[in-house]
Amino acid sequence: MERRLLVLAATAFVVAAVLYSAWMPGQFTSPLVDRTDGLVGELAARDQPSTRLFRTSDVLSGLAIVLGVAVTYRVRREWSGWLALAAFGVLVIGGGLFPLDCAALGDPVCELTPLSLSHHVHTVTGVLATVALLAAMALLSRCWNAYGAWLITGATLGVTALTLAAIAGGYLAGVAQRAQATLTAMWLVYVALRLLVADDPVDGGPVSGVLFPGGSGAHVVVQGEGPVVLISAGLGGAWFHWDRVAAELARSHQVVRFDRPGLGRSPASPAPPTLYGEAARLAALAPAHPGQVIVVAHSVAAWHAEAFVRLHPMCVSRLVLVDPSRDDRRRRASSFGKAVGPWLPALGGAWGATALALLAGPAVHRLVRGLPDHGRAYRTGRVLAAAVGEWLARHDMAADLRRVRARHAFPDVPVTVISSRGRARIQKRLAAELNADLVHLTASARRIHLAATAPIADAVRRLRRDREPGSPG
Template sequence: MERRLYVLAASAFIVTAVLYSAWITGQFTTPAVDRAHGYVSELAARDQPWTRLFRTSDALAGLACLAGVALMPRAGREWPGWLALAAFGALTTAGGLFPLDCAALSSPACGRGPLTPAHHAHVVTGLLAAVAAPAAMALLAARWRTWPAWVLTGLTVASTLVTAAALAAGHLAGLAQRFQLLVVAAWLVYAALRLLVADVPVPAPALPHVVRQGRGPAVLIAGGPSAAWCHWDGVARELARTRTVIRFDRPGLGLSPASPVPPTLHGEAARLAALAPEHPERVTVVAHRAAAWHAEAFARLHPLRVSALVLVDPAAAPRGRRGTSSPGRALGRWLPALGGTWGAAALARLTGPALHRLLCGTADAHGLYSQGRVLAAAVGEWLARRDMAADLRLIRAEHAFPDVPVTVLVSGRARGARLVEELNGRLVRLPVTRLRVHLNVLPAIADAV
C-alpha cells in the first residue's frame, strides 16, 4: 500500500503543477493583463472575463498540493519542508478564494476606489505563498541532497528576488513572476518523479509491546478499543501483588508498530493464545468492551488454556448478519499505510489528545494519541467490528464454551444479562459511567479476578 501512496502523492503534485500553470492559457484569453508588467493573479481578478476559471484552477491547485503532502509517508526529518509546502498549498487555495478586485498592475484605474477585504487578503496570501514555495524547496533540497533540487531551488529564490526588485522598480515584474511560477511547477514535477522512482522500504516484522509484572497465576489484560497498556496501570499494580499480569498493545496502538493487515477476530484470539502461558498452565483473561469478543473467541478456540474470564463492560455485537461493507474493508486495508502519512500525523496531533481526555478523563501522559498510526489503528478496529461480530457468531455455533467461571461487570441496568445467560456467568452491576469503567472500578476488577 505504501507504494500506492507514493504514486497517489506523485499524481497529486503533477496535478498541482498542471493547474498551477493554467495562467499560460491566460496569455491568449485575457489580453487586458499586461504580459510583461502584470501579475499572473490579475487573470483571476473579478473584473476579468475568465476570472472563475483561473480562480478555480488556483483553488484546486492548492488543494491538490495539500492532498499530495497529506498522502506522503513520513520520512526522516523532512517535516519542516513538507509543512512549508502544505502552507504553500493552503495559501494558493486562499488566493483562489479571495481574488483581486481588479488588475492592479495592468489597469491604471485599479485602486482609485475603495478595495474590498478580499483584495487585500489576496495580496497577503500571494506574498506569503511566494515565500513558502522557495522555503519548502530549500528545506527539502537540504534533505534530498540532489543537484536538480538545488538548481531548481536556486532558480526559484533568484526569480523571487528579481520579481520583488522588478515590482519595486515598476518594470517587468510580470516576466519575472512568470519565470518563477514555471520553475515552481517544474520542481513539483521533479518531486513527483522522485517519488515514483523512490525505493519503498519494506518494514521488518516487529513484535507487539508487552509488559509483564508480578509473580503467580497468570492474568492477561486485553484493553478495549484504542486502549493502551498504560490505561490499566492501577489494575495491574493491584493484581501484581499475587499474580503475573500480562498487558499488551494491539498493532498500531500504544507502543506496538502497525500491522499491514486489518484486525480480525481469529487474529486477536491467536494473539491472546501467543501471550498466554503454555499449556497446562491456564490464564485468567480480563477484557474490556470489544476485547470481550477476543477473549470469548480465545476461550472457545483454546478451552484448555483458560481458567476464567472477567469481561468489563463488554460491547454488544452489532445487529444483523452482514459484515463490514466493501468500502469499509477497502478503507481498512489502506489504514495501516495511511497511518504513516503526514496527513494522519497532523490530524492525530490536532484531535488525539483532546479525544483521549474526553473519553478517558485524563491527559495523554505518554503522547501516544498524537501519532497517526494510533489514529489509523483505532479507526481500523472500529471498521472491523461487524466482521468480528460475524466471526464470533460462527465460532459460537461451532465451538462450545468451556466450563470456566465468567464474571461480567457492566455499568448499565439493562445490559449484560443476555451475555451472562449465554456464558453461564455472574453479573455485577456498577454505578459508574461506561466509557471510564476500567479506570473507576479497580477494586471490583481485582475482586472478580
C-alpha cells in the same frame, strides 16, 4: 500499500502542477491583463472574464498540494520542509478564495477605486505563499542534498528577486513572475518524480518496550508473580490505561498487558484486524500447557476473549468481561470500510495522519478515556490509523464471533461480566448466555476500567478463593 500511497502522492503533485499552470493557455483569454507587466494573479481578478476558471484552478491546485503532502510517507528530518509545502498549498487555496478586485498593475483605474478586504487578503497570501514555497524548497533540498533540487531552488530564488525588482521598477513584472510560476510547477513535478523513484518506505525507528518471547510482535508489559492474568484493552486502547488495575492485581498475580498492532508501542501490521487473529494473539500470550490464564477483556476485546475461550478451552481458568461491546446481529462491514482498511497502516505513517494525531490526539484521548496521554501513544498517526482500523473491522468481527459461537460450545469456565449503566440490558443478556456472574456499576462506560479497579480485582481473585480448601465448588 506504501508504494501505492507514494504513487497517489506523486499524482497529486503532478495534478497540482498542471492546475497551477492554467495561466499559460488562459492568459490569452484575458486581453486586459498585460502579459509583460501584469501578474498572473490578476487573471483571476473579479473583473476578468475567466475569473471563476482561474480561481477554481488555484483552489484545486492548493488542495492537490495539501493532499500530496498528507499522503507522503513521514520522514522525521523532513518535517519542516513538508510543513512549509503544505502551508504553500493552503495559501494557494486562500488566494483562490479571495481574489483581487481588479488588475492592479495593468489597470490604472484599479488604483483609484476603493479595494475590498478580499483584494488585500489575496495580496498578503501571495506574499506568504512565495515565502512558504521558498522555505519548502530550501528545507527539502537540504534534506535531499540533490543537484536537481538545489538547481530549481536557486533558480526560483533568483527569479523571485527579479520579480520584486521588476514590480518596484514597474517594468517586466509579468515576465519575471511568469518565470517564477513556471519554476514552481517544475518543482512540484520534481517532487512527484522523486517520490516515484524513492525506495519503499519503512516504519522509522525501533519500537520501545518489551517484546513477548513468544514472537507475537507486540509491546508487552509483565509485572508481578503468581497466576497469570492477561489484560486485553478495548477499542483503540493502550497498556497504560490499566495501570491502576495492574498494580492492584500484581500483588498476587503475574499481570500481562499488551498493545495490539499499531496501538500503544506495538508496530503496525499490514493486515486489517480480525477476530481469529486477535484470538490467536491471546493464545500466543497465554502460558504454555498445562498452565492456564485469567483473561480480563474490555469493550470490543471481550469478543476476542470469548472467541479465545471457545477455540482454546483448556487455556483459560477464568474470564472477566469489563463493559463488553454489543455484537451487532444485523450489520456487516461496509464496502467502503473494506476498501479503506488495507490502506490504513500505510496512511498511519503519512504526514496527514501524523499532523491530525498531533493536533487532536491528546485532546480526544482525554475526552474519551478521561486520562492524560502520558505514554505519548496517541500523538502518532500509526495509533490513529490502528484505532480507525479496529472500528471499521468491528462488524466483521461480530459476524465471525457469531460463527464461532455456532461451531464451538462455551466451555465450563467461570465468567464475570462487569456491566456499565449504559449497556446494562445488553450485558445482562450476554451474562445469561455465558452463565456468568453479573456485576453492575454506576460508572460511565468510558471510565469503567478506572472506576472498577476493586470489582475487577475481586472478579480475578474469586477463582483463588473458590479453589481454597474447604470452599464450595
